Amino acid sequence: MKTTKRIIAMLLVALMSLTFLVSCGKEDKGELMTTYNNGADFIYENDTDFKDFFMINSYNHLSQTGKSSLTQDEYEEILSSSFDSTIIWREMNKEFEKLGYSVDENKVKDAALKDAQQLDASYDGGYAAFCETWNISEYAFEMLNKYNMMLDMAAEKIMGVTEPTEEEVKQYFVDYSYNYVIMPHYSVSSIVLQVTDKVAESEVLADAQSYIDMLSSGKSWDEVKTAASLKYNYENGMVYSQIFTGEEKLNLQTFAKITDLDAAIAKIDADFKAKNGVSFDEIFPDGFEAYAKANNLTAGSEAYDVAHARFYNYTAQVYKAEFDYIISTSWEDGKTYEKPLYHEGINAYSVVTFNKIVEEAGFKNFDDVKEQIASDIFATRKQEAVAVYTTNIINKAVYGITE
Incomplete structure (x- = not known):
């Protein structure tokens, strides 16, 4: 049902785009790609946030698979995920502003700087060449790091995720003791x-x-x-x-x-x-x-x-x-x-x-692994909460479904 509604929305966008671009074509936004929030909001092909998500998602996929180009199916999958990321990014910013939440901008800039330095050391031509080759904005890495930090904060502040207690960590060690066997x-x-x-x-x-x-x-x-x-x-x-x-x-x-x-x-x-x-x-x-x-x-x-x-x-x-x-x-x-x-x-x-x-054979010592277990439990909880949080955003903005 959700897929059908999105396809219908995309077909309507295709029919609307020519008329809309003629009447509102003063700014070179490119092709109208999709709408959300019941047609009130738009994503254009030249929107900086959408372009950055799409190009970096494409680069990551090609790097991880070792391929030089995308198949049609891969292209469509990355396009769809980039639509979702753009919508989540925009809607999350609105919600954070409404709730008075914010992430540390200095941490965002520091993380983006580390990404740039890594590319300077590892990418042919460095960070500047990467941005030029992949046609991404100079703020792309700030956006990506801020996006992830906001999701992390949303898991705790909006979804209510908490760190595990000592008892929960011990119980996990007992329940999954087979993971800590040393053969x-x-x-x-x-x-x-x-x-x-x-x-x-x-x-x-x-x-x-x-x-x-x-x-x-x-x-x-x-x-x-x-x-x-x-x-x-x-x-x-x-x-x-x-x-x-x-x-x-x-x-x-x-x-x-x-x-x-x-x-x-x-x-x-x-x-x-x-x-x-x-x-x-x-x-x-x-x-x-x-x-x-x-x-x-x-x-x-x-x-x-x-x-x-x-x-x-x-x-x-x-x-x-x-x-x-x-x-x-x-x-x-x-x-x-x-x-x-x-x-x-x-x-x-x-x-x-x-x-x-x-x-x-033997068992790992609990004291040696308890911090890692606590970290893993907390990370899993946040990951699950983020999945629910982002799904809720897409359901509401794209499909009009609210809980």
């Missing part, structure tokens, strides 16, 4: 360095060796990881660096040691050929992109996705075999493996550090 495991940390158009393979390999040397000389893993993250992050299009860098715990009881890497890879090859009729090297002699180009596969198409899944699954198995092999044959507590491991499926190199072997 026997290998603790391994990886720093993943992705090859991109901006950072060539030779540069990645040089960086990898530098990080290996730093770790081997006694630098802490967190320190080296922080240094690497200044370059290898999703703002620079390195989605896999962001996702896969971190600690991994490999269950000691189920871990299958590999001492003959050639035999393990030969089995992966044989399984691939048995399933596909030909070997991996016959299908992908020059990698996936060359295969996709030679076969005219379009990113986002079913054929492209099927072929990419086949390519990725094989390369992931090979990487895991190599990963398990070095753990099986080269383990020393605290040691960083002497060379990076290559994962062809994500075109990235991993710097692997062997932390320690935990040989006995």
Whole structure:
């Protein structure tokens, strides 16, 4: 019902827009995109807040998926979410003014400045180039940070969210004790360095060796990881660096040691050929992109996705075999493996550090986790309250539904 009402509203807007723009076209607002509050309020394509939401939502989606363009479905989904964000932003400002609430503008500016500084360090051309490339206003990051701070305040002041009590935290620890079991495991940390158009393979390999040397000389893993993250992050299009860098715990009881890497890879090859009729090297002699180009596969198409899944699954198995092999044959507590491991499926190199072997199962100490539990409970409560709060705004402004 809600979707139908929105589609009808959009069709009415399309019919209204020509007449409206002729009569009110003194200011270049662009196309009338949608209306809300029963037709009393409007969103135009050149409205700064809407443009900023749409462009940043688009950038975040492309960065996180590693794509270079949006499909029609993705475009429509981002357009719809940007309409919602714009309406929530505007209606929330009205409500805050009415209630006398405000966020600390200095905190807003400080947060926006940190975002700009991060882009200066990580984006080619810095913050100014980012704003120009993505056609966003100089106030976009202030708006986004203020938007999130206002939602956070709304959860507490309007929706009544409170921090958990000590008893609630203890009860959570008891109820979800299985989350705090420590199973026997290998603790391994990886720093993943992705090859991109901006950072060539030779540069990645040089960086990898530098990080290996730093770790081997006694630098802490967190320190080296922080240094690497200044370059290898999703703002620079390195989605896999962001996702896969971190600690991994490999269950000691189920871990299958590999001492003959050639035999393990030969089995992966044989399984691939048995399933596909030909070997991996016959299908992908020059990698996936060359295969996709030679076969005219379009990113986002079913054929492209099927072929990419086949390519990725094989390369992931090979990487895991190599990963398990070095753990099986080269383990020393605290040691960083002497060379990076290559994962062809994500075109990235991993710097692997062997932390320690935990040989006995146990529970985490309550005192060690209680602050994190309290923080998680509070964050979840606020997240749930924000979802209700924003849904109520959209229901009222777009669909005319009130509780």
